[in-house]
Amino acid sequence: MAHFETDSTAEATGSPVQVLIVQDHALLAAELSRVLAKEADFVVVGVSSTGADALKATREHQPDVVLMDYRLPDMSGPSAATLILAEQPAAIVFHSADDSEDALLDAVDAGALAYLTKQATPEQIVDAVRRAAHGDLLIPADLFVRAIARKRNVASAKREREAVRLEFTPREIEVLQLLATGLSTNHMAARIGIAPHTIEWHVRNVIEKLAVHSKLQALIAAAHYGLIELRGPQSDSSG
Numbered sequence: 001m002a003h004f005e006t007d008s009t010a011e012a013t014g015s016p017v018q019v020l021i022v023q024d025h026a027l028l029a030a031e032l033s034r035v036l037a038k039e040a041d042f043v044v045v046g047v048s049s050t051g052a053d054a055l056k057a058t059r060e061h062q063p064d065v066v067l068m069d070y071r072l073p074d075m076s077g078p079s080a081a082t083l084i085l086a087e088q089p090a091a092i093v094f095h096s097a098d099d100s101e102d103a104l105l106d107a108v109d110a111g112a113l114a115y116l117t118k119q120a121t122p123e124q125i126v127d128a129v130r131r132a133a134h135g136d137l138l139i140p141a142d143l144f145v146r147a148i149a150r151k152r153n154v155a156s157a158k159r160e161r162e163a164v165r166l167e168f169t170p171r172e173i174e175v176l177q178l179l180a181t182g183l184s185t186n187h188m189a190a191r192i193g194i195a196p197h198t199i200e201w202h203v204r205n206v207i208e209k210l211a212v213h214s215k216l217q218a219l220i221a222a223a224h225y226g227l228i229e230l231r232g233p234q235s236d237s238s239g
Contacts, residue, residue, distance in 0.1 A: 016043045017133040020063035022080065023095070024049040024073050032067060032095070035122045036129065049073070051080030058084045065133050067125075068112075070096030070103055078110035085111050091132035095125065104139075114138035164225040167209055175202040177228045180219050 019036055021044060023029040029047045036042045045061040048054040051072045058066070066084055070077040081092045093114040094107045107115050113132040116125060128138055168176075171192075178188045185203075189196040203215065210221040222228045 016041050017065055017130065018043050018045045018061060018063045019129060020045055020054065020057055020061060020066045020090070021047045022049075022051070022054040022066060022068045022072065022077070023047070024069065032125070035125060036067075039126055039130075042126075042129070051075040051077075051083065054080050055083050055087065058088050058090065062088050063090050065091045065093060065129050067093050067095055067129060070094055070098045070107065076106070078106040078112075081107070081110040081112065091135070093128050093132045095120065108139055112139065161226045165227060168206065168227060172202050172206050172209075173227055175199060176206055176218070176222045179203065179215060180222075180228055180230050 019042055021029055021032050021036075023032060026049075029049070033044045033047055037044050045063055046057040048057050049072075051074050054066070054068070054072075057063075066081070068077045068081055072080060077094060077096065081094075084090060085092065092107075092110065092112045093116065094112050095116045095118065096103065096107075097118045099117045104115050113136070114128040115138075116128055120128070131138060174192060175188065178191060183191065185196045185199050189199045203218075206222070207213070207215070207218045210218050210225075212218050212221055219228070219230065223230045
């Protein structure tokens with residue numbers, strides 16, 4: 001998470017706040033640029049329509065504030081923010097139509113100081129950009145707590161999936177994936193060139209390792225742990 005001093009460079013030196021707008025909707029980008037450019041203490045240094053362009057503009061202009069859309073054509077806004085903050089300690093202000101909790105928490109996790117919806121007035125946008133430039137945090141502290149808790153839960157789930165995966169052989173995972181396609185035991189055996197009774201032995205093993213009682217439960221559990229991807233049934237011309 002990026003940290004900002006309350007007496008920003010712009011405030012200390014009297015230089016205008018340099019703002020980079022990252023927005024793929026041309027009309028909205030133009031309106032945001034117009035609103036911000038009217039402020040004597042702001043300078044819009046660029047308008048980017050993609051995350052890649054925003055990163056390039058960040059390197060070129062070193063903005064104080066990045067006014068960022070949540071959804072971009074080439075990547076998510078939080079992903080772009082993460083890349084930008086690795087290059088420049090800018091203040092990230094999100095401006096998005098997505099007002100879901102997941103989007104807000106993703107923005108917080110990426111280092112945002114503020115999150116505005118598209119319903120925000122021009123005055124609210126100007127105020128958020130100005131305050132973010134001064135290092136003010138405009139997101140309630142409880143959201144940071146929830147973002148941290150979510151991050152820990154994701155990390156814990158990832159460790160659990162990795163631990164489960166280590167218990168399975170490549171052949172067992174292959175059998176699970178074939179089982180998910182709906183093939184019969186004979187067809188699975190023909191597909192990978194082993195005997196049907198060996199397929200059945202592998203199936204019994206994976207059911208036991210996943211601590212379930214049926215093939216269906218095994219598939220659900222395997223998908224949950226990321227061992228396989230569930231797809232639709234496949235036709236098989238063998239046999």
